Amino acid sequence: GAGVSQSPSNKVTEKGKDVELRCDPISGHTALYWYRQSLGQGLEFLIYFQGNSAPDKSGLPSDRFSAERTGGSVSTLTIQRTQQEDSAVYLCASSPSGGSEEQFFGPGTRLTVL
Amino acid sequence: KQEVTQIPAALSVPEGENLVLNCSFTDSAIYNLQWFRQDPGKGLTSLLLIQSSQREQTSGRLNASLDKSSGRSTLYIAASQPGDSATYLCAVDFNTGNQFYFGTGTSLTVIP
Numbered sequence: 001g002a003g004v005s006q007s008p009s010n011k012v013t014e015k016g017k018d019v020e021l022r023c024d025p026i027s028g029h030t031a032l033y034w035y036r037q038s039l040g041q042g043l044e045f046l047i048y049f050q051g052n053s054a055p056d057k058s059g060l061p062s063d064r065f066s067a068e069r070t071g072g073s074v075s076t077l078t079i080q081r082t083q084q085e086d087s088a089v090y091l092c093a094s095s096p097s098g099g100s101e102e103q104f105f106g107p108g109t110r111l112t113v114l
Numbered sequence: 115k116q117e118v119t120q121i122p123a124a125l126s127v128p129e130g131e132n133l134v135l136n137c138s139f140t141d142s143a144i145y146n147l148q149w150f151r152q153d154p155g156k157g158l159t160s161l162l163l164i165q166s167s168q169r170e171q172t173s174g175r176l177n178a179s180l181d182k183s184s185g186r187s188t189l190y191i192a193a194s195q196p197g198d199s200a201t202y203l204c205a206v207d208f209n210t211g212n213q214f215y216f217g218t219g220t221s222l223t224v225i226p
Contacts, residue, residue: 042118043214048213102160105150
């Protein structure tokens, strides 16, 4: 596609449920990033994938959060046993080969945990 | 601790004015710095990327400068237009190559 796409655009869930958020990076981009933007706060780095290398998970806030990237393309961010503090906009970005190149962002998924 | 700060948090100007948005960061050893705009309910749109070896980048009415020694970057917008109204975010890669650290943004309103 022409840009980074994310689905769903909005997700409302009940506390304690699991959710999956999807990101389709720009075709050919080997680097993929997940960020979280909470209300009134800046973007917070969550996880980084680069090719076949082990992902940098240093930003994941707890073990309820996990992410995978299948076939070096699509990525899924999973949040287990969601809490109200998980409510935020989750943004995905990709870049051609990582290493601090320009990042291109998707429109985000707005997650609301009731 | 690596931090990015943007001041002011909000700015309102009349149409046609030139304006400067400020970004400061705590560590001068950076890979690069990127400016984004974010419209309400939307993702981020990349505006300019400045590599650590560069001092400025220009795109149309936008000019971004980088002074690593003082830990500062500015985004200059010439002849502002109502369509420039958005939140402007500064992001810095502190030599990790893996992630950007973001400021909390400056919310710009250009009044017609």
